Amino acid sequence: MYDHRELAKAMDLFHFEEHSPGMVFWHPLGWRVFRAIENFMRQVYEAYGFEEVRSPIALSRTLWEKSGHWEKFGENIFVVGSLDNADSSHVSPDYALKPMSCPAHIAIYEASRRSYREMPIRLMEFGMVHRNEPSGTLSGCMRLRQFVQDDAHIFCLEADIENEIRNFLNMVSEVYKAFGYFDFTIKISLRPEKRLGDDALWDKAEAALIDACVALGYAYKLLPGEGAFYSPKIEVSLEDHLGRSWQCGTIQVDFNLPQIFDLSFVNNDGDFERPVILHQAVLGSIERWIGIVLENHGGSLPLWLAPVQIAVASISDKSVEWAQTVVSKLRRRGVRTELINRDATISKKIRELSKRKIPLIAVVGEMEAANGTVNLRRFGVSTQEEIALAQLEEEFSHSLSMIC
Numbered sequence: 001m002y003d004h005r006e007l008a009k010a011m012d013l014f015h016f017e018e019h020s021p022g023m024v025f026w027h028p029l030g031w032r033v034f035r036a037i038e039n040f041m042r043q044v045y046e047a048y049g050f051e052e053v054r055s056p057i058a059l060s061r062t063l064w065e066k067s068g069h070w071e072k073f074g075e076n077i078f079v080v081g082s083l084d085n086a087d088s089s090h091v092s093p094d095y096a097l098k099p100m101s102c103p104a105h106i107a108i109y110e111a112s113r114r115s116y117r118e119m120p121i122r123l124m125e126f127g128m129v130h131r132n133e134p135s136g137t138l139s140g141c142m143r144l145r146q147f148v149q150d151d152a153h154i155f156c157l158e159a160d161i162e163n164e165i166r167n168f169l170n171m172v173s174e175v176y177k178a179f180g181y182f183d184f185t186i187k188i189s190l191r192p193e194k195r196l197g198d199d200a201l202w203d204k205a206e207a208a209l210i211d212a213c214v215a216l217g218y219a220y221k222l223l224p225g226e227g228a229f230y231s232p233k234i235e236v237s238l239e240d241h242l243g244r245s246w247q248c249g250t251i252q253v254d255f256n257l258p259q260i261f262d263l264s265f266v267n268n269d270g271d272f273e274r275p276v277i278l279h280q281a282v283l284g285s286i287e288r289w290i291g292i293v294l295e296n297h298g299g300s301l302p303l304w305l306a307p308v309q310i311a312v313a314s315i316s317d318k319s320v321e322w323a324q325t326v327v328s329k330l331r332r333r334g335v336r337t338e339l340i341n342r343d344a345t346i347s348k349k350i351r352e353l354s355k356r357k358i359p360l361i362a363v364v365g366e367m368e369a370a371n372g373t374v375n376l377r378r379f380g381v382s383t384q385e386e387i388a389l390a391q392l393e394e395e396f397s398h399s400l401s402m403i404c
């Protein structure tokens, strides 16, 4: 059984500080893992027709009051205030650190006059959000006060909803498989007793969620009464190696915020029509996702995620120059490469590198330098092979392109 906090310490990935509870200090190696996930997700979102945006993390209190988050999220919102000139002990809460990106993406939608021709408009952001969780509930990366989520909003016509939900389920399946997760469970939360909007809209939204699951052959569990007051939703949960269930992906059909913000687009007849908003996240919190993945893999991350993908060690000073050439060639290809240049015997270097679970170790001596090759060892495999540098570069671009 692994604890992601201990693995992070052993692997030098990140740490926590008492002065910033619930917030992660990413070290260089940990940030590499974070960026590998971000880059992978960026490519997936682009493939599914999303445009990446970036919005401020602090937004006016009045906006949060309008969206209803101020009231709903209340004590979980971090306020940002300015000091009162007359009374410096008084802080007026003018802004809130965003707990989610919805109002910011609505502002981007509202910045232009929209036509049915450009719908659906799919916006996504690696949104840094803050939620003031009680200190007793904080737990490593699994529950934080500051985290980044893949926060996406689709502005679409009612007729698009089912197709967008199918896309979401396909994305979930594709992304989870890339991390080695082939099973996930789907729950559909239906209308609660207290709700906004008329029943005809709820009928449509719930039917769209259910029909998309049926069309793709996914089993699902219905949770009557569990939906948000403004929308029904799908929640995707993943089971970890201890059998714990983590809610990660979600998609919600929202008729409420478009109404509150009076959103519109010009339809085929030249009239104004209201769009629907779908809120979605595939991974949810990236920090929590990393925690789950670290514990599941016991820190031995697959090649495409490993903070150091290959370590290059020279046998003696005579082969250092070739080792440096290998490192710079691989780095130019975007391979996360480490040069091992310590004064130690090669067997000691290899022992240390194996302990760090680095997927590939390339040993180079005078013979490899003369041949333009490296002697390659793969983690968990006892054999070695001599392989030309060009072939190694080719292997990397092939194996990484299969994921990213």
Ligand SMILES: [Zn+2]
Binding pocket: 100, 101, 102, 152, 153, 279, 280
């Ligand atoms: Zn949202």
